[in-house]
Amino acid sequence: MPQECFVDRGPEFGSVYFETLLTRxxxxxxxxxxRQPRMGSVIERLFGTVTTQLLHQLLGNTQATKKSRLLTREVDPKRLAVWTLPRFSARLCQYVYEVYDQMEHPALFMSPREAFAQGMKLAGMRTHCLTHYTEEFLQLTCPTTRTGCAKLDRRHGVIINGLHYHHPLMNESEDVGKCVPVRYEPFNMARAYAFVDGQWLPCTADIFLLVEGRSEREWELIVDEMRGQQRQHGKNRVTVNGPLLAQFLEEVATEEQLLLQRQRDLEGQxxxxxxxxxxxKDSPAIPVVQEEEDDELDLTTLPQYEEYR
Structure with missing residues (x-):
């Protein structure tokens, strides 16, 4: 982790959660x-170098879309795109750490790898600044709901984004009936965290098997589709609950937009x-049921009947 972090004036960098993470x-x-774009010239120059040397050389790049009048069906980038996210990520890492890292930099008069080696020799490895992906770090990087808290129920736990999350320690908690701070995993809606009795408890959804591995964006599409269908039946106010969503998930599994978002999430997983x-490792394992193989049919054991004339 760095000692200083330079950011622009984007709203995401002024949030409470980003400030909490940096303070921790x-x-x-x-x-x-x-209005001082030159302050970010170093990182912007790096983006420009990667774009010109790598991205513009790949099949399906969007350079042709700058002049839409010259764009034909044969050169449309949407029809020529072949790179998936995992394969592109592997090639991008190879370019950054193996190609660009060993080329001579005009401002350094040496390669970035040589400059990094000199910096490590002068300043050391700074092992005290290493941060591992522990449970605490993941909790600090998780978002929360619009209100930031949820009411704790002894039986059903807390409700986050229309889903019930529960932990065994909630049954005997002193915070029952109170609003407790909550957070959820944006890339897996089956996991969430609730601050109960002075500690963060990892909670699981009541319909774990149906929402395991589904991202927040995919879940929003599911909820919006369900609410739209219910409004068509004359319901002005729609209440989202676990069993109703579990039944609805089976009906919209073939929706094109939902499947497209599902494909994007799987690429980034x-x-x-x-x-x-x-x-x-704390997610419960899903048992795999093996289908029994059918016995081979022995034609010699079939009964023979007389020919009908």
């Missing part, structure tokens, strides 16, 4: 001045697992 790891935030180091 003792990182100083510095904002770029307004392998990259997130590589960043975290391993998959979450």
């Amino acid at each position: 790891f003792f990182i100083t935030k510095k904002e770029r001045p307004a 392998s990259i997130r697992e590589a960043i975290e180091g391993s998959a979450q």
Whole structure:
């Protein structure tokens, strides 16, 4: 983790959760001045180099869309795109760490790898700044709901985005009936966290098998589709609950927009697992039922009947 973090004036960098994360790891935030694009010239130059040397050389790049009048069906990037997110991520890492890292930089008069080696020799490895993907770090990076809290029920737990989440320690909690801070995993709606009795409890959804691996964006599409269908039947106010959504999920499994978002989430799942180091181990395993193979049919054992004339 760095000691200082330079950010622009985007709203996401002024949120409470971003400030909390930086404070927890003792990182100083510095904002770029307004209307001063030259303050970010180093990182912007790096983006431009990657774009010109790598992205513009790949099949399906969007350079042709700048002049739509010259765009024909044969050169439409949407028809020529062949790169998936995992394959593109692997090639991007190879370019950054193996190709660009060993080329001579005009401002450094040496390669970035040589400059990094010199910096490590002078300043050391700074092992005290290493941060692992622990449960605490994941909780600090998880978003929360619009209100930031949810009412705790002894039987059903807490409701987050229309789903019930529960933990065994909630049954004997002193915070029953109170609003407790909550957070959820945006890439897996089956997991959430609730701050109960002075500690963050990892909770699981009541319909775990149906929402396991579904992202927040995919879940929003499911809820919007369900509400739209119910409004067509004369219901002005729609209440979202777990059993109703579980039944609805089976009906919209073939929706084109839902499947498209599902495909995008699956492409990024392998990259997130590589960043975290391993998959979450506290998720219950889903038993795999093996189908019994049919016995081979022996034609010699079939009864023979007389020919009808």
